[in-house]
Amino acid sequence: MVAQNRINYGFNGYQVPKKPRAARSPRKRDTLQRSVENDRMCAIDLLATVAAGTLLQEKQNPIIPSDGSPKKDQHGFVKEEDEDANTPFKAELPNEASCDKRLQHGFVKEACADANKPLKAELSDDGSSEKKCFSTLSSQVYDPNFCSKENLHHPEIDGQSCIASIVTSSSCSERFVTDNMVDRKSHSEMKNITSKVELGSSGYPDCNDCNLDVHVSIVKDEVQNSEKVPIGTSVGMCCFEDPVDEKPQVPVNLGGNAKLSGYEDSTPHNSLFKGCDNVTVVGRDDDENFSGCSHPSSKTKTFRSKTCIGDQRIRKRLASKYRKVARESKHDTLSNNVVDRNFNTVYSNRKNSYKRQLSQMNIPFKKRKIFDCSSTSNSNGYIRNDNTYYSTKNDMNQGVSCSSARIRKDPGMSSLEGYHRSALRSRDSHVKLRIKSFRVPELFIEIPETATVASLKIAVMEAVTTLLRGGLRVGMILNGKKLRDDSKTLLQTGISHDNALDALGFTLEPNSSQSLPLTCAKDSLHVPSADMPLSLIGQPSSPAVVRPIQRIQGFCDTEHQVTSLSNIVESEHDSAPSPISTIGEKRLTDSKELVTIPEMDTEGLAVLPVEQKPKRTEMSQRRRIRRPFSVAEVEALVEAVERLGTGRWRDVKLRAFDDAKHRTYVDLKDKWKTLVHTARISPQQRRGEPVPQELLDRVLTAHAYWSQQQQTKQHQLKHHPETCLLL
DNA sequence: TTTAGGG
DNA sequence: CCCTAAA
Numbered sequence: 001m002v003a004q005n006r007i008n009y010g011f012n013g014y015q016v017p018k019k020p021r022a023a024r025s026p027r028k029r030d031t032l033q034r035s036v037e038n039d040r041m042c043a044i045d046l047l048a049t050v051a052a053g054t055l056l057q058e059k060q061n062p063i064i065p066s067d068g069s070p071k072k073d074q075h076g077f078v079k080e081e082d083e084d085a086n087t088p089f090k091a092e093l094p095n096e097a098s099c100d101k102r103l104q105h106g107f108v109k110e111a112c113a114d115a116n117k118p119l120k121a122e123l124s125d126d127g128s129s130e131k132k133c134f135s136t137l138s139s140q141v142y143d144p145n146f147c148s149k150e151n152l153h154h155p156e157i158d159g160q161s162c163i164a165s166i167v168t169s170s171s172c173s174e175r176f177v178t179d180n181m182v183d184r185k186s187h188s189e190m191k192n193i194t195s196k197v198e199l200g201s202s203g204y205p206d207c208n209d210c211n212l213d214v215h216v217s218i219v220k221d222e223v224q225n226s227e228k229v230p231i232g233t234s235v236g237m238c239c240f241e242d243p244v245d246e247k248p249q250v251p252v253n254l255g256g257n258a259k260l261s262g263y264e265d266s267t268p269h270n271s272l273f274k275g276c277d278n279v280t281v282v283g284r285d286d287d288e289n290f291s292g293c294s295h296p297s298s299k300t301k302t303f304r305s306k307t308c309i310g311d312q313r314i315r316k317r318l319a320s321k322y323r324k325v326a327r328e329s330k331h332d333t334l335s336n337n338v339v340d341r342n343f344n345t346v347y348s349n350r351k352n353s354y355k356r357q358l359s360q361m362n363i364p365f366k367k368r369k370i371f372d373c374s375s376t377s378n379s380n381g382y383i384r385n386d387n388t389y390y391s392t393k394n395d396m397n398q399g400v401s402c403s404s405a406r407i408r409k410d411p412g413m414s415s416l417e418g419y420h421r422s423a424l425r426s427r428d429s430h431v432k433l434r435i436k437s438f439r440v441p442e443l444f445i446e447i448p449e450t451a452t453v454a455s456l457k458i459a460v461m462e463a464v465t466t467l468l469r470g471g472l473r474v475g476m477i478l479n480g481k482k483l484r485d486d487s488k489t490l491l492q493t494g495i496s497h498d499n500a501l502d503a504l505g506f507t508l509e510p511n512s513s514q515s516l517p518l519t520c521a522k523d524s525l526h527v528p529s530a531d532m533p534l535s536l537i538g539q540p541s542s543p544a545v546v547r548p549i550q551r552i553q554g555f556c557d558t559e560h561q562v563t564s565l566s567n568i569v570e571s572e573h574d575s576a577p578s579p580i581s582t583i584g585e586k587r588l589t590d591s592k593e594l595v596t597i598p599e600m601d602t603e604g605l606a607v608l609p610v611e612q613k614p615k616r617t618e619m620s621q622r623r624r625i626r627r628p629f630s631v632a633e634v635e636a637l638v639e640a641v642e643r644l645g646t647g648r649w650r651d652v653k654l655r656a657f658d659d660a661k662h663r664t665y666v667d668l669k670d671k672w673k674t675l676v677h678t679a680r681i682s683p684q685q686r687r688g689e690p691v692p693q694e695l696l697d698r699v700l701t702a703h704a705y706w707s708q709q710q711q712t713k714q715h716q717l718k719h720h721p722e723t724c725l726l727l
Numbered sequence: 728t729t730t731a732g733g734g
Numbered sequence: 735c736c737c738t739a740a741a
Contacts, residue, residue: 625735626735627735647730647731648729648730649729649730649731650728650729650730665728665729665730666729666730666731666735666736666737667735669730669731669732670735670736673732
């Protein structure tokens with residue numbers, strides 16, 4: 001970029017025009033319509049509730065009303081602040097203002113990073129092996145039209161042990177089943193799981209892209225008494241039985257296509273499968289890489305083994321944590337009790353422990369509401385009673401929901417609520433949080449129409465397993481801002497039980513990048529994921545434990561993850577513009593976590609090289625990665641705009657970013673838009689790498705100036721202001 | 728291809 | 735950043 005001297009317009013004290021700029025183009029309407037369509041196109045949204053299997057106390061759980069608690073998400077859970085109220089400029093650029101608003105909340109939408117790790121696992125013929133691997137996870141896909149509600153049970157697992165259930169909404173499911181999944185283009189990113197805690201009625205903004213819905217409630221009190229409350233509750237837990245048993249092994253991939261060829265062979269007797277092309281579970285990334293990351297192991301064995309390793313480690317980790325928790329929270333609330341209880345009873349059991357691990361990883365996805373018990377009336381009927389609600393039976397139904405924004409808003413969609421995850425803290429100055437459920441972000445599954453329900457279930461389970469296995473990191477958002485300071489107490493942060501939490505959200509950030517799938521063991525080691533439970537349960541101070549994780553930028557999947565989350569979670573540092581630097585940075589910072597596994601990749605690639613490509617093409621609409629502008633870049637941009645104005649982005653690009661191939665004129669234009677917004681909001685509201693006020697002032701000045709110029713031109717085409725210092 | 732705006 | 739209607 002070219003840095004140049006600041007231009008001094010020939011005027012001082014330029015007043016921002018109060019009048020809005022020219023009317024918007026008619027496009028807007030079209031756009032809206034389109035968006036609607038897109039929503040419909042949403043892929044399969046899977047709602048999954050993951051809970052520790054051990055925690056399941058189904059029997060204890062009362063049944064939850066099927067609910068449709070309408071209240072959900074009508075509004076953005078994050079309140080919008082009137083950012084611009086004070087600024088004079090506000091009136092000026094209505095359009096931008098609105099856009100910017102979005103940006104603030106962008107995290108909602110974009111937060112969903114790709115959790116997916118491309119994983120490809122083929123289910124070997126022997127279902128047994130697979131069972132072992134996944135035994136811990138149970139999943140269920142519910143398709144009104146397709147699936148019977150009956151759960152599949154793994155022989156090895158007892159019904160209660162199931163950890164998660166995944167549900168697809170009927171609308172979605174249909175699509176999914178039929179075939180179009182791939183088409184949905186717009187709906188995209190799934191990556192992160194975000195959760196938010198809302199207060200009372202607030203809902204969350206619609207985010208087409210957000211797939212995760214985690215319902216979390218912060219319970220002010222009383223909740224504790226309920227031992228009844230099952231924590232994680234079982235509700236959601238449907239056990240995965242392997243109905244057909246050994247039946248069909250479906251090759252599943254994340255991030256790639258799985259080939260069925262093998263599949264067919266394995267299940268010759270199943271006529272249905274014949275002719276079927278593939279069963280594919282795809283984890284989609286924002287970035288380019290999604291496909292590349294196919295899970296390395298095409299074979300079950302590989303897959304499993306890694307998993308196991310990771311599990312063991314995790315197990316240990318969890319064990320210690322649990323103990324700790326149990327120990328520390330004596331008084332405690334349900335959660336603790338449950339945990340403790342569970343821990344004792346279950347922990348010893350390996351299988352169970354495994355389950356638990358998974359569940360923990362999942363914990364926080366989205367928090368929805370924070371409410372007083374007393375006040376709860378509004379929202380979910382069933383939520384209201386803290387203690388009760390979980391009915392195993394209802395699960396499935398409740399679970400059905402569609403992640404699409406449109407649907408999501410629908411009251412009826414509250415389905416997931418049935419699943420609750422609670423982390424309650426002891427009452428005295430304790431903040432009690434209940435994460436009711438979370439939604440798994442976009443999992444793409446492609447499967448032949450002729451595939452059996454069982455195979456679909458398996459595919460879903462695998463997808464989820466993969467997602468979870470990658471490891472998750474928890475992020476928190478309060479009032480739309482990412483809480484970065486882990487050392488602060490909840491109180492300091494403003495999270496207290498009697499404090500109205502406007503919007504407390506948790507995000508699950510995938511730890512792994514494309515290479516992750518393979519790195520299970522390593523991932524499992526990640527503290528963050530392991531810690532999640534604790535933090536929720538009540539270790540506000542565990543901050544120390546959670547060390548800031550460097551984000552990798554400039555890289556594919558990783559990038560995606562970051563990207564999606566980025567809105568929510570700002571990266572600690574801006575990535576260097578140049579890829580090179582980025583990479584270097586990446587290595588330095590994340591080397592540990594990223595330890596990639598070349599071998600795996602190779603393996604994965606070997607398995608499905610061909611199919612991935614097409615897939616990618618179809619699915620990926622968005623491939624770019626997030627590349628925050630550095631201050632230097634901002635300065636270059638400002639200078640260029642000062643000279644060239646706001647309507648000549650191509651020139652701006654050539655002038656100041658000619659050498660930055662990744663910065664398109666559209667990017668520059670967008671950046672300018674955000675800069676203008678940033679300049680208008682209070683410093684406190686700004687996120688990301690701080691831009692010097694001086695630059696922001698210049699932005700406003702230049703923007704105001706050029707805005708006026710534009711208006712002037714419109715009225716006086718003839719007149720050509722000399723002030724244009726251009727070229 | 729660029730612009731301009733909405734998402 | 736993405737996606738696109740318009741120009």
